[in-house]
Amino acid sequence: MSAPASAGFSAARVFAMVLRYWYVLRSSWPRLMELVYWPMVQMLTWGFLQHYIGQNAGYFARAGGTFIGAVLLWDILFRGQLGFSVSFLEEMWARNLGNLMMSPLRPMEFIAALMVVSVIRLLIGMVPVMLVASGLFGFNLLGLGVALAAFFFNLIFTSWSIGIVVSGLVLRNGLGAESLAWTLMFIFLPLTCVYYPVATLPAVLQYVAWLLPPTYVFEGMRALLIDHVFRTDLMGTALVLNAGLFALSAFVFLKLLDSARRHGSLVQAGE
Amino acid sequence: MDACVRRHATRSLHVTARASASPPRGLGLSLTHLLREPRRTVTSPRIRSPIVESHFRSMTVSPEPAVSVDRLVKKYKSTTAVDGISFSLPAGSVTGSLPAGSVTGLLGGNGAGKTTTIAMIMGLVMPTSGRVEVLGAEMPRQRYHVLQRMNFESPYVDMPMRLTVRQNLDVFGRLYGVADIAGRIARLSQELALTEFIDRPTGKLSSGQKTRVSLAKALLNEPDLLLLDEPTASLDPDTADWVRSHLERYRREHAATLLLASHNMAEVERLCDRVIIMKRGRIEDDDTPARLLTRYGRQNLEDVFLDVARGRVETPAAFAEDRP
Numbered sequence: 001m002s003a004p005a006s007a008g009f010s011a012a013r014v015f016a017m018v019l020r021y022w023y024v025l026r027s028s029w030p031r032l033m034e035l036v037y038w039p040m041v042q043m044l045t046w047g048f049l050q051h052y053i054g055q056n057a058g059y060f061a062r063a064g065g066t067f068i069g070a071v072l073l074w075d076i077l078f079r080g081q082l083g084f085s086v087s088f089l090e091e092m093w094a095r096n097l098g099n100l101m102m103s104p105l106r107p108m109e110f111i112a113a114l115m116v117v118s119v120i121r122l123l124i125g126m127v128p129v130m131l132v133a134s135g136l137f138g139f140n141l142l143g144l145g146v147a148l149a150a151f152f153f154n155l156i157f158t159s160w161s162i163g164i165v166v167s168g169l170v171l172r173n174g175l176g177a178e179s180l181a182w183t184l185m186f187i188f189l190p191l192t193c194v195y196y197p198v199a200t201l202p203a204v205l206q207y208v209a210w211l212l213p214p215t216y217v218f219e220g221m222r223a224l225l226i227d228h229v230f231r232t233d234l235m236g237t238a239l240v241l242n243a244g245l246f247a248l249s250a251f252v253f254l255k256l257l258d259s260a261r262r263h264g265s266l267v268q269a270g271e
Numbered sequence: 272m273d274a275c276v277r278r279h280a281t282r283s284l285h286v287t288a289r290a291s292a293s294p295p296r297g298l299g300l301s302l303t304h305l306l307r308e309p310r311r312t313v314t315s316p317r318i319r320s321p322i323v324e325s326h327f328r329s330m331t332v333s334p335e336p337a338v339s340v341d342r343l344v345k346k347y348k349s350t351t352a353v354d355g356i357s358f359s360l361p362a363g364s365v366t367g368s369l370p371a372g373s374v375t376g377l378l379g380g381n382g383a384g385k386t387t388t389i390a391m392i393m394g395l396v397m398p399t400s401g402r403v404e405v406l407g408a409e410m411p412r413q414r415y416h417v418l419q420r421m422n423f424e425s426p427y428v429d430m431p432m433r434l435t436v437r438q439n440l441d442v443f444g445r446l447y448g449v450a451d452i453a454g455r456i457a458r459l460s461q462e463l464a465l466t467e468f469i470d471r472p473t474g475k476l477s478s479g480q481k482t483r484v485s486l487a488k489a490l491l492n493e494p495d496l497l498l499l500d501e502p503t504a505s506l507d508p509d510t511a512d513w514v515r516s517h518l519e520r521y522r523r524e525h526a527a528t529l530l531l532a533s534h535n536m537a538e539v540e541r542l543c544d545r546v547i548i549m550k551r552g553r554i555e556d557d558d559t560p561a562r563l564l565t566r567y568g569r570q571n572l573e574d575v576f577l578d579v580a581r582g583r584v585e586t587p588a589a590f591a592e593d594r595p
Contacts, residue, residue, distance in 0.1 A: 016445030020431065023442070027433045027472070090431070098428035099488070102393050103446045104418040261397040261411060264347060267390045 009112075013105050017113030021087050022120070035083075035125035039075045043129050046071040047137045066225050067195065068139045072130065073221055074194045076122060076155045077214055078185050083121035084114045084163025085170075085181035092175055101266050107257055111250070114167070115160050122156070147224050150235040151217050157242040158213045159185075161249040168249075168256035172265055194218050213241040335407035337362040337496045337528035338392055343401035345387050345552075352387040354552035355401070362406065363495060363526035371526030374518070376539040376560075378532075378572075379549035380580050385532040388549070389498050392530070393423060406495060417496075419447055424489035425500035426482065432474025436465055436484050439473055440491060447492035459487040463517065479510035486514060490521060497521070499531045503538060511535075515542055536572040546572070548579050555579045 025031055046067045091097045100110065134140045141148060166184055170177045191205065192214040198206055209215045216238035220231045260266050338360040345353040363372035377385045390396040391403050394411030402409065408416040430439045437456060444452035460466045463483045468476060473484060482502070489497060502518065503511035515538060522529050533539050539546060540560050548556040548563075556563065556579060560572055567575045 010448075012448070013446050016442050019445070020434065020438075020442040023434045023438045024431060094431045095427070095429040096431055098395070098425070099430060099443070100446075101395055102418070102423055103443065104415060104448065105446050106415060258397070261395065264345075264352075264387065264390065264396050266395045267386065 009106065010104075010109060013109045014112045014116070017105065017110065018116050018120075021090070021113070021117040024090060025121070025124070032124060035079075035121055036128050039072075039079060039125050039129045040132065042071050042075060043068065043133055044136075047133060047139070051137065066222060068133055068137055069141070069144075069221050069225055070194050070218060072126070072133065072141050073151055073155060073217060074189070075126065075129070076152060077159050077188065077192075079122050079125055080118050080156045080159030081163045081166070081185050082181060083118035084160055085166045087114050087117045087121070088163070088167040089170065089175075089178055089181060092170060092178070097171075097266065107254060108250075111160075111164060111253070114163065118160065118163065119156065144224065147220070147230045150232075151221060154213055154217050154235060154238040154242055157239075157246060161242070161245040162188075164246075164249040164253045168253035171253075172256040172260045172263070174265060188212065188214060191215070192218060197222060211241070213238040213245060216241075335362060335404070336360055337406060338530065339402075339404040340388070340392070341402040341404075343388070343391060343403060344399045345384075345391060345396065346399045351552050352382075353384040353391070353398075356384075356388065356549070356552070356554050357401075358547060358554065358557065360496075360528050360530060363522070363528045372522040372528060373544050374522055374529040374531060374542045376531050376533060376543035376546045377549065378534075378536075378539060378546055378576055379555075382551075383549040384552040385549055386500065387552075389423075389500060389530065389532055393421075393498060394418075419492060420494060421496040421498065422447075422489045422492055422494040423498040423500070424485045424502055426485070426502075426504045427500065428485075429481075430473050430484065430488060433472055435470050435472055436476070436487075437469045439484065440487060443488050444491050449492055455491060456487075459490060463487050478505055479507065482506055482510065482514060486517065493525055495525075495527055497527055497529045499529060499533075501533055501535075502531065503533075503535060511538070518542060536576055540572050548576065550579060 049067060091100060130141045134142075144151070162185055166177075166180045169180055191201075191209050192212050193201065193209055194214075198209050198215060198219060201209055216234040220234040220238075223229045223231045223234070336359045338358075340359070341357050343353055343356050344351070360375055361373060377388065379385045387396060391398050392405060392410065394403075394405075394414035397411055404410065405414075406417045406420055408414065430443075434442070440456045440459070441452055444455060449455050456469075460469050463486060465480075465483060465487060468480055473481065476484065486502070489499075497518075499518070503514050506514065518529065519542060521527060529542075531539070531542060543560060546556075546558065546560055546563060547554055558566070563572065563575050564570065567578055569575045569578070
């Protein structure tokens with residue numbers, strides 16, 4: 001017999017969903033390999049490029065690790081979002097969404113579980129890559145200390161917001177929208193100035209860039225690696241923007257879920 | 272009690288409960304109230320024998336219907352999937368010597384509105400207008416009050432393929448807040464003969480095995496209301512019979528209310544105490560299988576279904592007689 005219906009958020013149901021994704025990951029070594037593969041390829045490519053440029057240009061020689069740092073932080077942003085969205089897509093691919101939507105699982109519990117799983121997937125992918133970056137290029141991301149924690153938190157926060165919106169769009173529009181999981185984040189690549197300072201952008205785009213939380217993180221990383229200054233003001237602003245973005249994305253998700261209920265998309269998704 | 276009387280008693284319960292599609296909110300659904308309600312369907316209280324009447328008086332009926340659908344409409348742009356239907360299914364918490372629970376069949380051709388109706392009852396689809404209440408909660412607004420007391424099974428919804436049967440049941444047991452999940456899984460494994468493949472990935476099971484696993488998931492939380500969408504589709508006759516027997520037993524032992532959408536008329540005839548036939552989003556007929564056969568002058572429900580689907584019998588004689 002079931003326990004009485006709980007009135008609000010249930011950590012037990014969040015744990016149930018995390019367990020579900022853990023079972024999937026554990027059962028499939030190709031899935032685990034994929035989590036490591038692309039970040040490793042990215043890091044190696046940019047690491048060797050940085051090594052080459054560093055030998056020939058004074059500025060980059062001074063800014064040791066800027067490229068590798070950018071690659072690793074970009075991967076936190078991109079893989080975090082991908083981990084969130086792909087876990088959601090697993091339910092669509094498995095035709096399990098109907099079971100979940102019909103269960104006592106609440107949307108916010110579902111989102112919380114996807115957030116936890118995105119961190120787990122990210123760690124599985126990033127830890128080996130960070131170890132290789134340290135061994136091969138002498139870039140120790142963990143050496144950034146508190147700054148890394150601030151960078152990580154802000155980036156993963158943004159990745160969840162984008163993941164939530166992507167999941168909502170897939171929920172509303174079906175699997176035809178699944179490619180958004182792999183493509184939507186790339187608009188952030190030029191706009192958030194991952195590999196160059198904001199000043200590089202045309203003036204109009206600079207306004208856009210400063211509206212995006214990751215911009216503050218990548219600027220903060222360059223300030224740390226080049227000028228050896230940890231810019232708490234940048235991290236604070238990023239956090240405030242992230243809070244707003246997260247609230248907005250949760251609102252959008254709930255609206256899309258409502259729209260899916262009105263248009264019958266949940267039933268079609270289940271079939 | 273003999274089978275005949277039991278069947279009549281169950282029929283009568285459905286007749287009265289159906290008549291009360293919109294009971295006053297906050298009041299108990301008393302038998303007196305139900306009997307006073309004007310009939311809106313084709314059935315007659317004449318079928319209720321004195322023996323059955325005495326049994327009615329000894330029963331305790333749950334305060335709210337399991338499902339109450341009132342003037343329900345669902346429109347998608349230019350299509351009307353469900354067009355103002357009303358019906359009510361009694362809750363199964365009946366005490367006394369009468370058989371507990373009920374099974375109602377929802378029949379109709381493709382596009383008749385069965386799946387949309389079930390989806391609105393589950394809270395997966397929002398009605399355009401009208402009202403759905405499940406176990407006293409308005410759907411989908413109050414769905415989280417009752418989702419732990421209901422469940423569903425459909426061949427069109429799968430469980431994660433890579434997870435083993437045990438892992439899947441474990442996850443869903445946690446989602447439904449089942450106490451002693453391991454014990455419940457062990458019992459269901461015995462009852463539904465899952466033991467042999469309980470630790471095998473769900474994706475590697477045969478259709479029949481998957482159906483049993485889906486049924487186990489649907490019964491994990493011992494639901495008061497069980498919604499079934501073609502529960503035996505694509506199963507061999509032996510497995511299908513086995514599933515039907517289990518559903519009959521579950522309904523009896525748990526006093527559960529079952530709503531079953533099916534295209535298998537033999538299945539409906541065997542399992543259902545009441546049949547609602549839908550066509551183009553509307554309820555075309557609503558009665559017990561036996562009375563449908565009598566009124567349409569047919570030997571089986573398949574012919575009744577064809578008559579309704581093809582509009583061959585618009586107003587059967589008995590139908591007209593029964594109208595108030």
